[in-house]
Amino acid sequence: MAQQEYGLQESAPRRKMRGWWFLLLLPVLALLGMSMATLKIASDYGFQPALGKPWFMLFGVPFYAPWSVFSWEGISRQSMDNAMTLGQAFFILPLLFILLCVVAFRRLKGNKSLHGSARWARKEEIARMGYFGGQGVYVGGWFDKNKNVLRYLRHNGPEHILCFAPTRSGKGVGLILPTLLAWEGSSLVLDIKGENWALTSGWRKAQGQSVLRFAPADASGAGCAFNPLDEVRLTSLEAVQDVQNLALMLVDPDGKGMADHWTKAAFAFFSGLILHCCVMVRSREGRMPTLQELTIMMSDPERSSAELLDEMMATDHAALFRGFAPDADERVGEACHIFIASSAREMASKAENEASGVLSSALVNMAIYRDPIININTSRSDFHIHDLMNHENPVNLYLVTPPDGIDRVRPLMRLMLDMIIRRVCAKMEFVDGASKASYLHRLLLMLDELTSLGKLPVLDKAISYIAGYGGKLYIIVQNIKQLNEEYGKENAIMANCHVRIAYAPNETETAELLSKMVGKTTVVEKKTSVSIGGGRGRSRSVNMTETARPLLTPDECMRLPGAEKDADGNITKPGHMLIFTAGQSAIYGMQILYFKDPTFAQRAKIPAPGISEKYPFGITDSLYFPRPAAWFAPETRAKREVAPVQPKSFESFLE
Incomplete structure (x- = not known):
């Protein structure tokens, strides 16, 4: 055959x-x-x-x-x-x-697959995809016409998810909130408006989990604090790479790359300066410096830049290491001294005008850390990145900032995400020829409106391997044009997301992409023709023609029924959606509305912890300090070893 x-x-x-x-x-x-x-x-x-x-x-x-x-x-x-x-x-x-x-x-x-064989996935195919498993994140719903019921679709594999959903299309009520009201592991939530914290932190806290709200522009003192310099592994050989990664994000806060001489030179000098600042403050005060202290060291009016360079070259960093870390590898102090002194010597060898330009390039992006509120919220660490996946209970970190302040605090948010992604992908263990989970809890990175932070180069690279370290990405953007503008048309995000979700698009480029993703089908048409001769006889012929057409044309994609709303703009009925799984037929789905589900509605009513008139957004947890925290940075406590415990069930909380 x-x-x-x-x-x-x-x-x-x-x-x-x-x-x-x-x-x-x-x-x-x-x-x-x-x-x-x-x-x-x-x-x-x-x-x-x-x-x-x-x-x-x-x-x-x-x-x-x-x-x-x-x-x-x-x-x-x-x-x-x-x-x-x-x-x-x-x-x-x-x-x-x-x-x-x-x-x-x-x-x-006729031949129904001559020009294409695309069709919508059937119930048994959806079941084989694993979406009826009842665990993991929510990717939408599917209406079972035989049983007249909406079945929730959940994905629990390590693969990543990308969603195209225009603003006010129902992505929050249909994807984000159901997921955060059910996900059992740790989570990192990019929560620009703060509504995800308000509606999900109460339930997650009731489950015995820790909930952290990092709002760098919040002056209430009820949010958590995070000092990026606390993540520098100062007493290990990784210290140099840690400060270099920090310097890269600080001198290039927009992720545009170090294309010019000034940025490259600023990176080289800034790396050494960060390490020098860490060693000096740790030796003198027994703690890590803050970003504001780093900025002040660079622009101290009481001494010139030449005096700073002399200090960096003359200081015996190895001796300081022996003082505050006597048990550390002796090579660490020597390596750090060589790194600091060489960066200072390179800077000192430049002409005065060139050195001034390099210093200006390093300082220009540090202005945000002079803000007293930003300084308070970065003066200590209520958690360490390691805690997100290795604390005794799952830890949930909400990155919150008002939309009108996102441009100002964007560098800090980008810095945190860069550090978290790098640290998550830092360690992998192998046993008997197979990888072994070196973490207690999987980490869901719920990145709504990802492109509002600009391009994250580390994400573009790490998306291809972070799943092996326990990280699961759930990325939401408004359209493909928005994604391409930041990450380029040949971006790794689109290529490495196994599951793709789409609500009704509002621009043609995304509609054309969805139409191509759905594929083409073959339409068989029957044409009958009758011919009558000069006499009374006539002949009848039937012809079959096969023509190609998209299973869903671009204009049909744009006319995909959206969620129905009342006069106040509140969603009342779910809209339709498309769900794509690599290697499978597309699913014609229906949106979820969490407030229509009694279980979700009840969970969302649990208030955020510590809500009061004084603290309208609630009080965040702290893994190391009492809450509400003082505005001044207390002495850092040593991190304790913890063991996993079974989290409480929602049913036990209701009892």
Whole structure:
């Protein structure tokens, strides 16, 4: 049998019987015809005992062996002819009927996969994709027409998810909130408006989890604080790479790359300065410096930049290391001193104007850390990045900032995400030839409006391997144009997201992409033509034509029914959506509305912890300090070893 040269090939092709079924049918029809001929003769002779013993009785009628008609003697010619005519009729008429059906079927069927075989996924296919498993994040719903019920679709694999959803389309009520009201592991939530904290932190806290609200522009003191310099592994050989990663984000806060000389030179000098500042403050005060202290060291009006460079070159950093970290590897102090001194010496060798330009390039992006509120919220660490996946209970970090302040605090948010992603991907263990989870809890990175932070180069690279370290990305953007503007058309985000979700798009580029992703199908059309001759005769012909069309055209994508809203703009009915899974047919789904589900609605009503008139947003947890925290940075406490425990169930909380 020749293999089909187009379309999808079956993994285990079915063997078609072709004409074999017809050859098997012939002896069956022959036996049927002989049986009817035998029965006719037996009936004509009144079923005489002389005909022999019948095979069986059916409804009081004896049936003889089909070939008995050839062994009976003395049968009249007339009776034999009538019996043969009847037998031939039972042989020929069914055969003709079957042949006509086959011809008609082949004629009318057409080739339904000639130009494309795209179709919507069926229930059994959705089940094989694992979406009915009842665990993981929510990717939408699917309406079961047979049972007249909306079934939730959940994804619990390590693969990442990308969602295209315009603003006010229902992504929050249909994807983000249901997921955060059900996800059992740790989470990092980019929560620009703060509504995810307000509606989900209460339930997650009731589950025995820790909830942290990092709002760098919040002056209430009820949010958590995070000092990026606390993450520098100062007493290990990783200290240099840690300060270099920090310096890269501080001198290039927009992720545009170090294309010019000034930025590259600022990076080289700033890396050494950060490490020098860490060593000096740790030696003098027993703690890590803050970003404001780093800024002040660079722009101290009481000493010149030349004096700062002299201090960096003259200080015996190795001796300071031996003082505050006597048990550390001796190579660390020596390596740090060489790194700091060489960066200072390189800066000192530059002409005065060039050195001034380099210093200005390093300082220009540090102005945000002079803000007293920003300084308060970065003066200590209520958590460490390691805690997100390795604390005794899952930890949930909400990155909150008002939309009107996102441009100002964007560098800090980008810095935090860069550090978290790098640290998550820092360690992998292997046992018996296979990777072993080196964490207690998986980390869901719910990145709504990701492009509002600009391009994150580390994300563009880490998305291809972060799943192996326990990280699961759930990225939400408004459209493909927005994503391409930041990450380019050949971005790794689109290529590495196994599951893609789409609400009704509001611009043509995304609609065209979705139409291509759904694929093309073949439409078989039947055309009948009748021709009338000069006389009374006429002829009728039927032609089958196969034409290609997208399963969903771009304009149909843009007309995908959206969520219905009332006069106040509140969603009242769910809209339709598309769900794409790599290697599978697309799912034509329906949005979830969390407030229509009694379980979700009840969970969302649990208030954020510590809400009061004084603290309208609630009070965040702290893994190391009492809450509400003082505005001044207390002495850092040593991190304790913890063991995993079973979180409380929602049902036990209700009791």
